[in-house]
Structures are given as C-alpha cells and as structure tokens.
Amino acid sequence: MKIVAFLTHSDDEIHFGHLAGERVIGLADPFAEGEIREDGKVYDRADCILTSPCFPTKALCIGLNYADHAKEFGLSVPDRPVVFMKPASALCGPGDYIIKPSMCRQLDEEAELAIVIGKECHEVDEAEADSYILGYCCANDVTARDLQPKQGQWTLAKGFDTFMPLGPYIETEVDPDHLAIECRINGKLVQKSNTENLIFKPRWLVSYLSQVMTLLPGDVILTGTPSGTSRMEVGDEVSVTIEGLGSLTNTVDA
Known part of the structure; x- marks a missing residue:
C-alpha cells in the first residue's frame, strides 16, 4: 500500500489516503489510529497536492x-x-x-x-x-x-x-x-x-x-x-x- 498525506484544492486540511490508480482512497490517520483503516472518502488524484507523508516529532x-x-x-x-x-x-x-x-x-x-x-x-x-x-x-x-x-x-x-x-x-x-x-x-x-x-x-x-x-x-x-x-x-x-x-x-x- 502506498500511503500519502495531501491537501486538496478545496481546503487546507491534511488528509491521509492510499494511491489507487487515478484515485486516492481516504484513510483515517494511520499514526493516530495505530492501524490502516479506510474512512469511506475517495478523491481524484489530480485534486490532491502531496505533502510529506508523515510528520515526525524527531x-x-x-x-x-x-x-x-x-x-x-x-x-x-x-x-x-x-x-x-x-x-x-x-x-x-x-x-x-x-x-x-x-x-x-x-x-x-x-x-x-x-x-x-x-x-x-x-x-x-x-x-x-x-x-x-x-x-x-x-x-x-x-x-x-x-x-x-x-x-x-x-x-x-x-x-x-x-x-x-x-x-x-x-x-x-x-x-x-x-x-x-x-x-x-x-x-x-x-x-x-x-x-x-x-x-x-x-x-x-x-x-x-x-x-x-x-x-x-x-x-x-x-x-x-x-x-x-x-x-x-x-x-x-x-x-x-x-x-x-x-x-x-x-x-x-x-
């Protein structure tokens, strides 16, 4: 699974998802959840602006x-x-x-x-x-x-x-x-x-x-x-x- 963090053109909130062709399948925060779980949202990949995929404390x-x-x-x-x-x-x-x-x-x-x-x-x-x-x-x-x-x-x-x-x-x-x-x-x-x-x-x-x-x-x-x-x-x-x-x-x- 290819996990990404991203913004969309319609908001400035960080989302998580996994790549699936031309779509990004939304994920609950895998770092907060301690597991990988889809959240039911689907995004067009073209609408996603990738950020760093994680946000380390160190x-x-x-x-x-x-x-x-x-x-x-x-x-x-x-x-x-x-x-x-x-x-x-x-x-x-x-x-x-x-x-x-x-x-x-x-x-x-x-x-x-x-x-x-x-x-x-x-x-x-x-x-x-x-x-x-x-x-x-x-x-x-x-x-x-x-x-x-x-x-x-x-x-x-x-x-x-x-x-x-x-x-x-x-x-x-x-x-x-x-x-x-x-x-x-x-x-x-x-x-x-x-x-x-x-x-x-x-x-x-x-x-x-x-x-x-x-x-x-x-x-x-x-x-x-x-x-x-x-x-x-x-x-x-x-x-x-x-x-x-x-x-x-x-x-x-x-």
Missing part, C-alpha cells in the same frame, strides 16, 4: 552507513552507528523548494531510505521491528557541506529549514534490504547503489535506537547515503528514486 539520521561513502570522505567505516538528528522544522515534501541558506556556500544532496515508525516502540528486539514499522519512503538528507566540519557535529549543518524532504509516499509492503537507490540532479545520475550495501540494516537500527529513546508514530530514521553525494545550485532539480518507493523531486531556491 528524525534520527545515520551517518557513514555505506562503506563507499565513508571512504570517499577519507573516514573509517564505523563499528557502531553514527547518529545525529534533524529538527521537525527541516521537513518538507515532494515538490517543495529546498532553500539554500545565505550562509551556505556548498549545498549537497544525500539520497537515503527513510524508515517510518507506525507504532510507539521502546526496547524492541530486531525480530519484532517490523511490527512497529509502518513502511519506507525516499528522503534527501540535505547538507550545508562547507559548514559541517566547522561545527564539530552534524546537526546544525543538516538542520536548516527544508533540509529534510520526504516522500512521495510510504510503501508498506517492501523488503528494505534489497532496493536500488539513486539520485539525479537535472537528470544527471550522481548517486547509484543498493540498500543491500547498508552496514547497519533497517530493522537492526529500529531495535538499536529504541534501546535509547522511545520512537513515536510518524518518527523517521534516515538510514544513510551511498557515495557520490553532489553539490546543488539554486535552480537545480534534484530527484531521489528508490526501487518501489517512487521518486522524490525538489527544486533548490534561495
């Missing part, structure tokens, strides 16, 4: 989770996850602008698989993780690369408004361990890999992070990016595509 991000990405920056492959956070204010959705801050000289894209939590979880075992995961979506871990080494940590360089595009939908039925992932800037391929190359796998990450903090419905875990992260300029169109999860496209603005 976004936990994993750095250096592809060996080739660590090596391209001259860093060692970690034996434990490198974890940082993005604020909720960094969130944006498909078609939204990524705003390049005036203080940033080098703005980079990072194509990533995002895990979307569906049920509150704390101290869960890896074998139980699927019960708490609603699904997966595309993410772009936008980074002010020139600011990153100056900070001594990564949150500030990755935490600007609009630095976390998510979407276009949450796929609930997919194997996250074997998905082709790529990024294109203005149609040019800049990143290409597969989630089978992740060092720390999605279900393991849910278990690992839940030992420390409670993961709430709608929270996301960005699982890391492969090599090839590339610079974006104002006016560029950037698309993250993951097998089975569609394409997340945004344009850079100032």
